[in-house]
Amino acid sequence: MAELVGFVVIDKPAGLTSHDVVARVRRLVGRLVKVGHAGTLDPAATGVLPVALGSATRLIDQLVDARKGYVGVVRLGVQTTTDDAEGEPLATCAVPSLTIAEIEAVLDRFRGDILQQPPAFSALHVDGQRAYALARAGNEVTLAPRPVRVERLELLAWTPPDVTIAVECGKGVYIRALARDIGTALGCGAHLAALQRTFVGPFRLEQAVPLAALTDRAVLAQHLLPPETALLDWPILLLDEADARRVLHGMAIFAGQPTADRARAHDPAGRLIALLRRDGERWQPVKVFSGGERE
CATH class of the missing domain: 2.30.130.10 (PUA domain)
Structure with a gap:
């Protein structure tokens, strides 16, 4: 049986964790093949999830600092506990009549180097525990703002109450938090209603295969990219x-x-x-x- 070494770019469906995707791939290739993913996606998010097989898993760390791209829908007027559609509503507010110019002026505040407060429901550690575990237990979690960089933030559409944006950024940026802060700056609150990741470093959505299409080991092998694909730069x-x-x-x-x-x-x-x-x-x-x- 041919050795499986390389990356398969999966178009993650909504409703699965990144760990769920890895588990499904592992069932296809067998327990003797190492499997890992490069870059966690929230369960509700879709899009590019590079999955490494065999010794290509040793290259995952080379993608930690890779630029990532997203298309997100920011729904104005509703704040949630998780800053996305998975959470419970915290507050609602009438959405003002906004012009494209007014939205662009607010987006400009979030381009380049910014300070961002991570969501309370995140995997960051607080006193040795995951922040989301503390938040789920009813504890108040306030994480300190962190410096991050948003390389690109483009307005794609304004169809009230939804602002659709394209984002390119490095590590550490929470698109949920970006949606939350855009809503706050617009004066009506917001949450991230939908998110699709379009690329991770060299791995693009055009290369991605739907998880459901990976029916067996042979099909997966057909979509395998060489390990050095992660090192094109x-x-x-x-x-x-x-x-x-x-x-x-x-x-x-x-x-x-x-x-x-x-x-x-x-x-x-x-x-x-x-x-x-x-x-x-x-x-x-x-x-x-x-x-x-x-x-």
């Missing part, structure tokens, strides 16, 4: 046999280009064998894939 060092052997043994090598501070090493057959960091004039392996990864 890393320059390549194509090594000769001697340097490939050194790298596979964890030894530093001397090599020319690229001039970046990191690179992915490929053996003469083109297989990914290691991630390298520049150390002066040498390249030091920081993660080695024994024998190379399958294309």
Whole structure:
């Protein structure tokens, strides 16, 4: 049976946790194959969920800082306990008659570097416990604002009471909190009514396969992307046999280009064998894939 190594990009349906998706994939590939996901989606959210198989799970950490894209529907006039449609209503307010210019002026406050207070119902730790566990138990949870960066925030549509936005951001941004704060700034409150993730780093919605379409191991294998897909922004060092052997043994090598501070090493057959960091004039392996990864 062929080894399964790489990423499958799944279009997560609403109603499942990211862990649920991983469990379903694990049932298809068997318990001996490592499976993990890159970037948790809330159960109500849909869209791109990269799932790594085999030794590609060792590349998940390379996607932690990857830019992510979303399309969200911000429903004005109703605040909820969770800042999304899963929560109980906290307050309602009449939605004012807003112009596009007025909405754009508010959105501009949330572009670039901002301070954002995470939702009380989040996985962040408070005194050693998850914030959502404390909130579900009826405790008042107030999390300190954190600096985050919103790279892109675009108004796609205004169909009262819904403001549809496109967001591109780095790690740490809660789109639920963004919806909440936009509603507050508009003076009527809001919650996130729907969310679709459109990309995670190099993994795009156009590549995604519906979870229901993955009916067996063979079908999943057809949608498998090479591990190095997660590293498209890393320059390549194509090594000769001697340097490939050194790298596979964890030894530093001397090599020319690229001039970046990191690179992915490929053996003469083109297989990914290691991630390298520049150390002066040498390249030091920081993660080695024994024998190379399958294309």
